[in-house]
Amino acid sequence: GENVGLHLPTLSVQEGDNSIINCAYSNSASDYFIWYKQESGKGPQFIIDIRSNMDKRQGQRVTVLLNKTVKHLSLQIAATQPGDSAVYFCAESNTGGFKTIFGAGTRLFVKA
Amino acid sequence: NAGVMQNPRHLVRRRGQEARLRCSPVKGHSHVYWYRQLPEEGLKFMVYLQKENIIDESGMPKERFSAEFPKEGPSILRIQQVVRGDSAAYFCASSPGQAVGQPQHFGDGTRLSIL
Numbered sequence: 001g002e003n004v005g006l007h008l009p010t011l012s013v014q015e016g017d018n019s020i021i022n023c024a025y026s027n028s029a030s031d032y033f034i035w036y037k038q039e040s041g042k043g044p045q046f047i048i049d050i051r052s053n054m055d056k057r058q059g060q061r062v063t064v065l066l067n068k069t070v071k072h073l074s075l076q077i078a079a080t081q082p083g084d085s086a087v088y089f090c091a092e093s094n095t096g097g098f099k100t101i102f103g104a105g106t107r108l109f110v111k112a
Numbered sequence: 113n114a115g116v117m118q119n120p121r122h123l124v125r126r127r128g129q130e131a132r133l134r135c136s137p138v139k140g141h142s143h144v145y146w147y148r149q150l151p152e153e154g155l156k157f158m159v160y161l162q163k164e165n166i167i168d169e170s171g172m173p174k175e176r177f178s179a180e181f182p183k184e185g186p187s188i189l190r191i192q193q194v195v196r197g198d199s200a201a202y203f204c205a206s207s208p209g210q211a212v213g214q215p216q217h218f219g220d221g222t223r224l225s226i227l
Binding site for chain 1: 118145154168170203221
């Protein structure tokens with residue numbers, strides 16, 4: 001079965017607030033993690049990634065945090081906008097591997 | 113600079129017919145992956161191919177499903193004798209290589225509906 005899961009299936013935030021989407025993984029051999037955004041009717045879109053030798057990585061308005069001790073991954077979106085409304089998936093893979101395992105996803109609703 | 117192109121976007125088949133889904137990877141990418149997604153669920157890995165080779169098909173049903181990625185032309189996911197349970201969105205992704213740190217680029221999928 002899948003070994004990547006999410007704590008919250010849905011998240012509703014006010015426009016302008018920060019969003020935090022969480023993900024748990026169980027495979028300690030995983031060393032590469034990715035967050036994807038999927039809008040309705042479209043394919044997953046790469047947002048940000050992080051390798052296991054890091055615990056934080058920042059992009060434009062997004063930050064990914066990795067806690068290997070508790071096998072936890074989070075995506076933080078600053079100043080959430082209506083265009084951020086989508087389903088967000090975390091995914092994991094490992095060195096030399098090619099199979100990317102996806103979590104179930106979190107649907108983010110942004111209220112205007 | 114075209115991304116991953118999938119066609120058709122929507123495909124309707126009757127039970128027992130064959131479905132062919134096509135995927136053209138990003139130019140220069142030699143690794144192709146197929147995933148299946150049911151509504152409100154994540155993506156489930158099906159098969160990983162390099163040019164002319166199937167590397168891992170552990171996520172693909174042994175019967176009725178097959179995939180290829182010929183030297184020339186798109187990758188094809190083929191489903192024979194379709195059943196209602198095959199209804200899903202099928203996504204293709206590509207990457208330039210297998211090394212860690214190379215995210216996969218996804219197409220917008222083919223939505224397969226079985227009548």
